[in-house]
Amino acid sequence: MNGVAHAWLIVALMMSGLYIVMASAHLFKKLIGLSVFQVSVFMLYISLGVVEGAAPPIVEPGVDAYSNPLPHVLILTAIVVGIATMALALALLVRIRRAYGTLDEAALAAKDEDA
Amino acid sequence: MSAAWLPVLPVVAPLLAAPLWLVVRRPQVAWWGSMAVGAVAFAAAAALLVTVLRNGPVDYAFGGWPPPIGIAYRIDLLGAFVLVLVSGVSWVVSWAGGRGVEREVDEPRRALFFSAYLLCLAGLSGMVLTGDLFNLFVFLEISSLSTYVLVAAGRDRRALPASFRYLIMGTVGATFVLIGIGLLYAGTGTLNMADLAARLPEAFDRRAVHTGIVFLIVGIAIKAALFPLHHWLPDAYARAPGVVSAFLAATATKVAIYVFIRVVFFVFGAQATLEALAVQHTLTALAAAAVVFGSWAALRQDDTKRLLAYSSVAQIGYIVLGLMLADVAGLQAGLTHLFNHALMKGALFLALVAVVYHGGGQRLSDLAGLGARMPLTAAVIVIGGLSLIGVPLTAGFVGKWLLVEAAAAKGAWWLIAVVVVGSVFALGYVGRMLEALYFRAPAAQGGAGIAEAPLGLLVPALVLAAANLYFGIDTRLSAGLAGRVAAALGGAG
Structure with a gap:
């Protein structure tokens, strides 16, 4: 268990996120699930950079083992992409709510059948 | 012309032009500007193809950092081939965009519509050009985010939930790709595709690598709308403004398939991936199901755009069937289609x-009687429809014929049966459209104002229809190049 505990945590988050995306009928809850799912991947990347017994990747005299900074830089980009996705999704939800007056999937489908 | 920056031009030109329409919010300016940028991107793509044909692959290292440290572009024949297709079709479609948005997009949004269009083009071109896996993810998200905007840009409120559902599915797919890239990095310590291809053989038995490959393939399959991961596609295509449907159907799923070819055949190594991980059997079965299910579902649609969308699901199936034969003939068939x-x-x-x-x-039912009222538009539907069925002398025939030949050479007779079943269904759904066009009386009420569409719409549609006939007869650029690409891939795998 030791040494892979973080992996279990990440997978648990990942699966909970995906489950919320699939199981919720409310669009906003789906978005929350999606966010949890994405965060789990951020954590996966960050954990990849760990080098045991190493210092943070800031050059200092007397330190010769550093953690790998590359996954951190990568995931910074992915976090930005995630924020953009979230902003766009929220904007869509605002417009859906304005056009339909609800964010519930079943209610949305019902309203379009009336029209 | 200096050729040094030629490889980045198809990405940089639209990326720089897109924000301009935020400042200059004049739809006409945005439209003409976007067409000019599209022309530049297409010209650059064509020049790249010529260069690659003459001198072999072109390399570009960003900021002068040599790969694998820096991000690099590497354009080979496959990349140049797909790039010419994507930038060419998107240019012709943007030509129709000026008139197309008049009816389907509200005035204040029209200029921004072209911003999103250019961003999407930049993202798709970047996915084709890049030689770096993480860079691929970034471009994938650039194109995806702008696609969600484009789908929701119209007046139809049903486009909003469709776009949201596409966003959820698309983001799950992109995140799967991201997980895959992360695990591959964990297993090999590199993100550069060429470097990864060199290091993978010795790291291939690691579980992280296996898992990474599977995550990557599933993520790409969502983006390519491979059955049964196609659920986002029919709604998105049916509710999006028509120009967007044309743009996406012609480019977005194609680029996803390009990425699939790139990673499976160039990076992972076809032999190892397809056999060791049972990818070949799984995807062949899914692709065959896609052909039958997609064609059957298309037959049952009442909405013309949904009909074409389900037909797209089936066509993706044909393409993947060809690729999964995994020999030169099969790859050529898939690429040609x-x-x-x-x-x-x-x-x-x-x-x-x-x-x-x-x-x-x-x-x-709205097509009823249009054959007489809109003869040229109807002619485009006829040509496109015949091509979709795969009638000889149209482009659609070439791909299907190559697929049947490739299957016969391998003795995969059931695959030929799948193609035949799909084509019979296609005959049915195209037949329903043609029957409405020519043999049904127009609806009694209204319809008096219905006449031939303006030239701004008609000419691009006719250009693409003519291309369908041209590539049905002269296949040097389509099947010929696809054959050369396939031969190169066969050598690599």
């Missing part, structure tokens, strides 16, 4: 834009 399908669906969706331009609807 990829090329030709972009032309068919581009032409057909643009014809539907022309139909709705004068207030026509998008139901099958």
Whole structure:
């Protein structure tokens, strides 16, 4: 268990996120699930950079083992992409709510059948 | 012209131009500007193809950092081939965009519509050009985010939930790709595709690598709308503005398939991936199911855009069937059909834009009697439809014929049966459209204003229809190049 505990945590988050995306009928809850799912991947990347017994990747005299900074830089980009996705999704939800007056999937489908 | 920056031009030009329309919010300016940028991107792509044909692959290292440290572009024949297709079709479609948005997008949003269009083009071109896996993810998200905007840009409120559902599915797919890239990095310590290809053989037995490959393939399959991961596609195509449907059908799923070819055949190594991980059997079965299910579902649609969307699901199936034969003939068939399908669906969706331009609807019954009222638009639907069925002398025939030949050479007779079943269904759904066009009396009420669409719509649609005929006869650029690409891939795998 030791040494892979973080992996279990990440997978648990990942699966909970995906489950919320699939199981919720409310669009906003789906978005929350999606966010949890994405965060789990951020954590996966960050954990990849760990080098045991190493210092943070800031050059200092007397330190010769550093953690790998590359996954951190990568995931910074992915976090930005995630924020953009979230902003766009929220904007869509605002417009859906304005056009339909609800964010519930079943209610949305019902309203379009009336029209 | 200095050729040094030629490889980045198809990405940089649209990326720089897109924010301009935020400042200059004049739809006409945005439209003309976008066409000019599209022309530049297409010219650069064509120049790249010529260069690659003459001198072999072109390399570009960003900021002068040599790969694998820096991000690098590497354009080989496959990349140049797909890039010419994507930038060419998207240019012709943007040509129709000026008239197309008049009816389907509200005035204040029209200029921004072209911003999103250019961003999407930049993202798709970047996915084709890049030689770096993480860079691929970034471009994937650039194109995806702008696609969600484009789908939701129209007046139809049903486009909003469709776009949201696409966003959820698309983001799950992109995140799967991201997980895959992370695990591959964990297993090999590199993100550069060429470097990864060199290091993978010795790291291939690690579980992280296996898991990474599977995550990557599933993520790409969502983006390519491979059955049964296609659920986002029919709604998104049916509710998006017509121009967007044409653009997406012709480019977005094609680029996803390009990425699939790139990672499976260049990076992972076809032999190892397809056999060791049972990818070949799984995807062949899914692709065959896609052909049958997609064609069957298309037959049962009442909405013309949904009909074409389900037909797209089936066509993706044909392409993947060809690729999964995993020999030179099969790859050639898949690539040829990829090329030709972009032309068919581009032409057909643009014809539907022309139909709705004068207030026509998008139901099958709305096509009634249009054969006489809109002869040229109807002609485009006929040509595109025949190409979709795979009638000889149209582009659609070439891809299907190559696929049947490739299957016969391997003795995969059941695959030929799948193609035949799919084509019979296609005969059915295209037949329903043609029957409405020519043999049904127009609806009694209204419809008086329905006449031929303006030239701005008609000419691009006719250009794509003509391309369908041209590539049905002269196959040097489609099947010929696809054959050379396939031969190169066969050598690599």
